[in-house]
Amino acid sequence: MAEEKSQASSSKMLTLKASDGVLFEVELNIAKEMKTVQAYIDDCEDIETIPIPNVLGKHLAIVIEYIKKTNEEYDAEFEKQWNMDDLQLLLLAANYLNISGLQECLCKAIAKRIENKSPEYVRKVFNIENDHSPEEEAKLRKEYKWAFEGVDKD
Amino acid sequence: MEKSMGATNAKVINHIPEDLAFSILSKLPLKSLKRFGCVRRSWALLFENLHFLNMYRNYFISNNHSYYDGTSILLNQTNNPLSGEAFHSTLYLLSGERFENMVKLDWPPPFHEDDSFIEILSKTSVNGTLCLAQKNGMDLKCLFWNPTTDEFKIIPSSPFLYQSPYMEPTVDFNGFGYDHVRDDYKVLRWLCFFNITDVEVPFEDYLDVDSMWEIYSLRSNSWTKLDIEMPASASNEKLHVDGVCHWWSIHDDINCYDSPPRLVSFDLCNEVFLTTHLSSDMIDPLNILHLTLLNGFIAFIIYDQTTTFHIRILGELGVKESWTKVFILEPLPSIEHPIGAGRKGEIFFRKDDDELVWFDLSTQMIEELGVKGREHCCHIVIYKDSLLPIGGF
Numbered sequence: 054m055a056e057e058k059s060q061a062s063s064s065k066m067l068t069l070k071a072s073d074g075v076l077f078e079v080e081l082n083i084a085k086e087m088k089t090v091q092a093y094i095d096d097c098e099d100i101e102t103i104p105i106p107n108v109l110g111k112h113l114a115i116v117i118e119y120i121k122k123t124n125e126e127y128d129a130e131f132e133k134q135w136n137m138d139d140l141q142l143l144l145l146a147a148n149y150l151n152i153s154g155l156q157e158c159l160c161k162a163i164a165k166r167i168e169n170k171s172p173e174y175v176r177k178v179f180n181i182e183n184d185h186s187p188e189e190e191a192k193l194r195k196e197y198k199w200a201f202e203g204v205d206k207d
Numbered sequence: 208m209e210k211s212m213g214a215t216n217a218k219v220i221n222h223i224p225e226d227l228a229f230s231i232l233s234k235l236p237l238k239s240l241k242r243f244g245c246v247r248r249s250w251a252l253l254f255e256n257l258h259f260l261n262m263y264r265n266y267f268i269s270n271n272h273s274y275y276d277g278t279s280i281l282l283n284q285t286n287n288p289l290s291g292e293a294f295h296s297t298l299y300l301l302s303g304e305r306f307e308n309m310v311k312l313d314w315p316p317p318f319h320e321d322d323s324f325i326e327i328l329s330k331t332s333v334n335g336t337l338c339l340a341q342k343n344g345m346d347l348k349c350l351f352w353n354p355t356t357d358e359f360k361i362i363p364s365s366p367f368l369y370q371s372p373y374m375e376p377t378v379d380f381n382g383f384g385y386d387h388v389r390d391d392y393k394v395l396r397w398l399c400f401f402n403i404t405d406v407e408v409p410f411e412d413y414l415d416v417d418s419m420w421e422i423y424s425l426r427s428n429s430w431t432k433l434d435i436e437m438p439a440s441a442s443n444e445k446l447h448v449d450g451v452c453h454w455w456s457i458h459d460d461i462n463c464y465d466s467p468p469r470l471v472s473f474d475l476c477n478e479v480f481l482t483t484h485l486s487s488d489m490i491d492p493l494n495i496l497h498l499t500l501l502n503g504f505i506a507f508i509i510y511d512q513t514t515t516f517h518i519r520i521l522g523e524l525g526v527k528e529s530w531t532k533v534f535i536l537e538p539l540p541s542i543e544h545p546i547g548a549g550r551k552g553e554i555f556f557r558k559d560d561d562e563l564v565w566f567d568l569s570t571q572m573i574e575e576l577g578v579k580g581r582e583h584c585c586h587i588v589i590y591k592d593s594l595l596p597i598g599g600f
Contacts, residue, residue, distance in 0.1 A: 141223055148227055156230065164234040172245040179223055184248050193245050199526045200241040 067094075068102040069117075075110025076102075079117055086120045088151035108146040112139070116146055119155050132162030137178055140166075169205045225249065226258065233262035234270075237522030237531050254531060264534060267520075268552035268569045272503030274448065275550040278591045280306070282576070283327050285584035287561055294323040298354075299578070300590075306565060306576060315339075315352045315359040327588050328383035329447035330500075330547065333392055335593025338362075338383035345375055349394065351425070355592045362394065365430035367421050373400035381420075381473075382445050382452030388476045392425040392598060395452055395473060397439045422478070425598050437480050438471050443583065444498035446505070450475050453505060455498050468496060470505065472524060484527040489519060497545045500589070502552060506533075508545045514538040516545070534568065542566075542573075546580070547587025555587050 065081040069090070084090045084103075093103050105113060119131065132140065140163050147155040167175055176183060183190070194201065223231075232240060232253065244251035253259045282299040286292075298312045314322050321343065328338040335355055341348040349362040368376060376398040383394050399418045420433035438456035445454040452473045459466040467490055470483040489496075489509060497508040505521040507530070515537040522529030539556070542564070546555045552568035561579035566572070 144223065144227060144231075160227075160230045161234050163231050167231075168235055168239050172243055175243055175246050179228060179246075181247050183246065185245065185251070189248075189251075190245050193251060196528065197241040197244065199523055199529065200238045204242065 067100075069113060070102055070104050071108055071110035071113045072106050073110050075113070077110075077113060077117060083117060083120050086152055086154075087116075088153075089149060105150070107149045109142070112142055112146045115143060116150065116152065116155065119158075120152065123154060123158075128158050131158060137163070137166060141179075169203070171201075171204050171207055174205075174207050229253075229256075229259045229262055233259065233266045237520065237529060241522065241529070254533075260533075265569070267502060267533065270502065271551065274500075274503045275589065276591075278550060278589050280549055281312075281327070281588040281590045282309075282555075282563070282578070283325070283586045283588060284563065284578055285324065285581045287579065287581040294581075296322050296325040298325075301576070305574060309577065312354050315350070315357065317348055317350060317359065317361065324584070326380060326443075327586065328380055328394065329445050329452060330586055330588045331384070331447045332588070332590045332592075333383070333385040333447075334595050334599055335591065336392070336597050337588070337590070338392075338394055340380045342378060342380075347378060349380070349423075351392065351597045353593070353595075353597055354590075356594055356596070358597055360425075360597050362423055363428065363430075365396070365398075365421055365423070367398060367419065367430060367432055370400065373417065376400045376418075379440055381440055381454060382447055382475075384447035384452050384475050385450055386424075386475045387450055389424075389426060390599075393475045394423040395475075396421050396423070396430075399439070433478065435478070435480070437473065438466070438469070438482070440471075441468065442496070442498070443586070446498065446500050448500060448503075448505070453498065455496060455507075470498070470521070470524075481525050483521065483525050486527050486530050489530060495544070499545065499548045499554075501548045501554075502550075506548075508554070510544070514540050514542065516542075536566065536568075539566065539573070544583065546585045549587065550589065557582065557585060 066078050067081055067084045069077045069079060069084065071077070084094070090103055094100065108116070135143065140159055144156065144159040144163065147159055167178065175181070185193070232243065232250070240253060244253070249256070280301040282301055284297045284299060286295050286297070288294055298314065300310045300312055302308045314325060318325055318339070318341065321341070324341060326340045328340055336351050336353050339350055339352055347364070350359050351362065352359040379397040381395040381397050383392070386393055397418060397420055418439065420435055420437060421430045422433050423430045438458040440454040441457045442455060445452065447453070452475060453470060455468055455470050457466055457468050468485055471480055472483065473480040485507070489507065493511045494509050495511060499506055499508060501518065501520065507519045509517045509519060515535065516539060517532060518534040518536070519530040520533045522531055541558045541560065542556045543559050544557055546557055546563065548554050549565065554566045554568065556564050556566060557580055558564055561581070563576045563578050563580050563585060564573050565576060
């Protein structure tokens with residue numbers, strides 16, 4: 054299970070074009086792990102270059118590498134290399150390309166990083182605006198006082 | 208580390224849509240989720256959002272807690288005898304994806320003559336060892352047993368059982384577990400004494416009731432009196448996780464009855480306890496509580512006379528507001544009561560026709576095990592085998 058996924062039977066190559074124009078030649082069976090790409094192929098059989106408009110070359114490279122190498126050991130070490138911004142962009146990429154294994158891995162990684170953080174930190178990370186009224190928020194903080202103990206300082 | 212393609216783009220592209228955010232949130236512990244309710248309004252109502260709740264449930268069920276690594280399931284079953292027949296406890300090892308393999312295990316020799324009402328303390332094993340107990344009137348049997356090696360070790364009698372002027376006490380085996388600080392196996396027990404002079408007096412008028420806690424340590428091979436005032440158990444559901452014994456009680460600290468129900472957690476290492484009250488919406492005179500461990504989390508299955516079972520997971524020990532409604536099982540017709548939980552979101556029940564069944568939380572399917580059992584006398588045990596000698600020392 055640890056070996057890379059290239060097999061002689063699926064040696065047809067495909068080109069993926071990232072949003073910044075970077076081109077990637079991948080084997081068909083690697084590309085098929087991206088359900089979005091699979092759908093593209095199903096629609097137009099002899100396509101050779103598939104545009105991936107939402108994903109930068111830098112991230113597409115990481116995604117392709119993941120598909121080739123994924124296993125329990127690889128996944129455990131995978132997320133450690135990326136900062137929070139990259140993790141989120143990779144998640145958006147995995148979501149757009151519809152790669153469920155990678156999505157799970159990234160969601161777990163991001164969850165682990167925010168687990169012990171404050172609400173302010175989380176808002177900043179996800180660029181969320183607080184739509185609670187001050188009274189609402191105060192009420193929640195009081196009601197769940199126990200949930201605020203031992204939280205990392207921002 | 209350089210940000211991608213210019214810092215200005217990063218913030219624009221970095222917008223994780225709400226349903227992806229839910230995917231992330233569904234993998235967080237309850238404490239984090241309650242705190243993040245402050246982030247925005249929609250996150251304060253996560254458990255009322257069916258979309259999120261489904262994600263949370265799916266992850267909860269599929270996430271394998273390390274507690275269950277290398278474990279199997281044992282069923283301690285008691286028959287429902289016809290008049291004249293005897294009671295027998297039978298131990299089965301359940302295996303297979305759908306528990307289709309049931310192997311009967313023989314009890315150790317001390318129980319060969321009388322195998323009625325054998326209790327497996329705390330429904331757990333420590334290094335492959337189970338703690339078995341049987342109360343037969345004046346005869347108390349308690350021993351350690353490793354079903355894999357067949358080794359057993361009888362626990363000596365306690366010097367505190369017979370104390371004048373009291374009659375022999377009511378004994379409640381409260382828990383069995385592991386003290387990792389002293390690398391010791393411990394057994395916790397509650398003794399309740401009645402004054403001998405009250406023998407003629409109706410039960411309700413007993414004035415002189417005394418109780419005490421005692422703890423057995425394998426290393427010292429002796430029972431010690433515990434100087435502690437702790438609420439005794441109100442049921443047969445007693446658990447052990449990570450060196451802490453859990454049960455629930457309706458007694459107060461000095462063991463008067465009829466206090467609101469709460470979880471009692473006794474730490475075997477430092478021998479202190481913590482109570483966690485139930486939230487007010489869990490308490491109803493018509494409710495029946497069943498304490499269990501669900502995928503590694505302390506949980507209550509709450510039911511009444513209807514066919515609906517609610518499951519509340521404890522978010523944080525000691526915090527009564529952290530009991531979170533996670534699952535509702537309905538309708539489960541003919542199901543009478545739970546008998547325990549498995550390793551991956553299976554909940555075992557007994558039906559009104561005595562059939563023992565299991566419910567799969569992920570598929571919502573019910574399957575019969577092929578064995579019947581007596582009401583409130585059947586239990587599921589999570590067992591991890593080992594070839595180590597008992598006590599490992």
